[in-house]
Amino acid sequence: MSSVLEIVNISKDFGRISAVKNLSLQVSKGAVFGILGPNGSGKTTTLAMILGASNPTSGSFNWFGENGNHQVRKRIGAILEFPVFYPSFSAEKNLRITARIKEVSAERIDVVLGMVGLLERKHDAFKTYSLGMKQRLAIASAMLCDPEVLILDEPTNGLDPQGIAEIRTIIRDIAEQGKTIILASHLLDEVQKVCTDFCILKSGNLIYQGKVSDSEQSTTTEIEVGAADKDLEIHLRKIPFVQTVTRVGDYCRVVVLSGHDAAALNAYLNTMGIHVSHLITRKESLEEKFLSILNVQA
Amino acid sequence: MMRLLSIEFMKVRPAKYFWILLSLFAFILAAIPIGTFALGNWIIGNLLPADLPIQSVLPLYDFADIWQNFTFIYQFFTVLLSSIVAIQIAQEFSLRTARQQVIDGLSRKEFFLGKVYFLLTLAAAVTAVVFAICLIFGLIYSPVTDIESILLNIEFIPAYFLHLFHDFLWAMFIAILIRRTGIAVVVLIFYGWIESILHAIIQFALRMEWLAKMLPNGATKILIHNPFSKYALMETQTNIALGDLAISLGYITLLLGVNYWMIKKRDL
Numbered sequence: 143m144s145s146v147l148e149i150v151n152i153s154k155d156f157g158r159i160s161a162v163k164n165l166s167l168q169v170s171k172g173a174v175f176g177i178l179g180p181n182g183s184g185k186t187t188t189l190a191m192i193l194g195a196s197n198p199t200s201g202s203f204n205w206f207g208e209n210g211n212h213q214v215r216k217r218i219g220a221i222l223e224f225p226v227f228y229p230s231f232s233a234e235k236n237l238r239i240t241a242r243i244k245e246v247s248a249e250r251i252d253v254v255l256g257m258v259g260l261l262e263r264k265h266d267a268f269k270t271y272s273l274g275m276k277q278r279l280a281i282a283s284a285m286l287c288d289p290e291v292l293i294l295d296e297p298t299n300g301l302d303p304q305g306i307a308e309i310r311t312i313i314r315d316i317a318e319q320g321k322t323i324i325l326a327s328h329l330l331d332e333v334q335k336v337c338t339d340f341c342i343l344k345s346g347n348l349i350y351q352g353k354v355s356d357s358e359q360s361t362t363t364e365i366e367v368g369a370a371d372k373d374l375e376i377h378l379r380k381i382p383f384v385q386t387v388t389r390v391g392d393y394c395r396v397v398v399l400s401g402h403d404a405a406a407l408n409a410y411l412n413t414m415g416i417h418v419s420h421l422i423t424r425k426e427s428l429e430e431k432f433l434s435i436l437n438v439q440a
Numbered sequence: 441m442m443r444l445l446s447i448e449f450m451k452v453r454p455a456k457y458f459w460i461l462l463s464l465f466a467f468i469l470a471a472i473p474i475g476t477f478a479l480g481n482w483i484i485g486n487l488l489p490a491d492l493p494i495q496s497v498l499p500l501y502d503f504a505d506i507w508q509n510f511t512f513i514y515q516f517f518t519v520l521l522s523s524i525v526a527i528q529i530a531q532e533f534s535l536r537t538a539r540q541q542v543i544d545g546l547s548r549k550e551f552f553l554g555k556v557y558f559l560l561t562l563a564a565a566v567t568a569v570v571f572a573i574c575l576i577f578g579l580i581y582s583p584v585t586d587i588e589s590i591l592l593n594i595e596f597i598p599a600y601f602l603h604l605f606h607d608f609l610w611a612m613f614i615a616i617l618i619r620r621t622g623i624a625v626v627v628l629i630f631y632g633w634i635e636s637i638l639h640a641i642i643q644f645a646l647r648m649e650w651l652a653k654m655l656p657n658g659a660t661k662i663l664i665h666n667p668f669s670k671y672a673l674m675e676t677q678t679n680i681a682l683g684d685l686a687i688s689l690g691y692i693t694l695l696l697g698v699n700y701w702m703i704k705k706r707d708l
């Protein structure tokens with residue numbers, strides 16, 4: 143797959159704080175790429191650099207294999223941190239300015255406003271909008287040029303559940319059109335729900351990169367078993383649907399193939415004549431994984 | 441260039457502050473020549489002792505003096521226009537629209553050029569109106585209206601244009617430096633006041649006129665000297681000194697350079 147964005151060893155210092163440290167990333171065409179990290183981990187700073195709003199201290203990046211100048215940004219739709227518009231101007235007047243900057247036809251304005259459900263409010267001043275509407279207008283603005291890449295930074299920040307659901311539906315619809323999307327978020331759930339690929343940033347360092355599907359597969363059911371029988375571990379290994387067994391203190395932690403659960407394990411052990419005295423199911427979610435990755439690196 | 445200029449006009453045309461300040465300035469442009477005539481003659485007729493040699497305010501409107509007289513007075517109201525500039529540009533940073541526009545595909549150079557084109561257009565339009573006002577009032581009240589007298593001293597019109605452009609670039613500098621709309625306007629105005637006190641100290645107490653001339657805000661008014669001393673029969677400079685022109689052009693170049701550099705180098 144051809145890569146849309148390539149970042150090579152990019153760094154950004156603010157005085158003595160280094161916000162981004164030697165970050166390298168590749169985003170391939172058609173990916174919905176999540177940049178996950180807690181607040182202050184350098185997500186916005188990274189996006190600001192690759193969008194020309196902030197000058198990197200060192201390192202480089204390129205878009206679509208070209209050495210990015212400002213022309214390339216006309217093919218990208220991006221919002222950083224929060225929706226930015228002239229507050230007293232209507233949605234339409236604001237988008238007219240954007241259309242002129244991006245050199246796209248003003249006819250696109252109604253198309254994108256329709257897409258985010260703001261067509262009826264297009265003559266109202268931006269400042270009269272609710273936060274959810276502002277966020278949707280920002281997405282509309284990013285979609286004006288029918289971008290090859292859409293970049294969203296915390297697009298659901300501060301929204302109520304309904305607003306969040308609306309934004310996610312819009313993002314998924316856009317992803318289905320085959321567009322490349324880069325989504326920065328501190329919400330794991332968000333990345334998990336909409337992204338195909340993701341990376342984790344912490345204090346400006348890249349600490350993990352992979353596919354969401356891989357990490358979901360490894361979202362495993364782990365069962366903790368205890369029994370008086372001292373050959374418990376050996377017996378467990380004989381069970382066909384058991385994947386791995388690890389000894390943790392008095393207990394064994396068992397990973398079973400999907401479709402099997404603690405009850406099945408218990409029943410099987412019974413047939414082997416082992417009476418279980420302790421049985422706990424532990425599901426390790428992506429969330430725990432996210433947290434454990436962050437902690438390990440602390 | 442037209443694209444960049446049209447983008448700038450799209451940003452001010454729906455803005456209230458733009459029309460309020462512009463209308464106020466337009467009102468002053470018209471009120472000064474009309475008011476001077478009406479009020480001035482009333483004062484001369486009713487308040488001043490009758491034995492003074494001054495009979496009317498009409499000499500103020502004489503060609504070729506009118507160019508210097510009115511451009512000199514109008515200079516004191518330029519702050520209304522430079523406030524437009526300061527608000528417009530500081531807002532781009534405080535609202536983060538400058539950043540968004542660069543993200544959307546404007547280069548920093550284009551952002552800078554758009555502003556400069558806008559300032560040039562505003563300065564040119566205001567200069568054209570001032571030219572028309574002086575011409576009309578001169579044709580009505582001046583005893584001499586031959587083409588030669590009209591054209592004599594008309595260099596104060598291009599000088600006024602340079603003054604405007606210089607003053608706008610100064611406001612742009614403050615706006616880019618400070619980035620907060622309200623504070624930028626306050627600094628623009630207060631600094632102007634503080635500097636004029638400083639100017640008086642340097643010029644009269646320290647007697648360093650050359651240094652006084654170099655003060656950045658005062659330098660925007662360096663080209664058009666006070667013409668009214670001549671009505672008190674004092675020696676008055678009625679032309680543009682080359683040294684002053686050099687200072688003015690030097691400042692314009694410097695401000696263009698510094699403003700561009702700040703937009704280019706700083707994070708948005």
Ligand SMILES: Nc1ncnc2c1ncn2[C@@H]1O[C@H](COP(=O)(O)OP(=O)(O)O)[C@@H](O)[C@H]1O
Pocket residue numbers: 156159160161179180181182183184185186187188
């Ligand atoms: N303009 C700035 N000046 C100084 N420090 C900054 C600036 N912008 C960001 N930072 C710092 O850089 C770090 C990363 O910030 P940011 O990229 O906004 O994180 P995120 O978007 O992941 O929440 C933080 O420690 C933040 O305080």
Ligand SMILES: [Mg+2]
Pocket residue numbers: 182185186187223295296
């Ligand atoms: Mg952020």
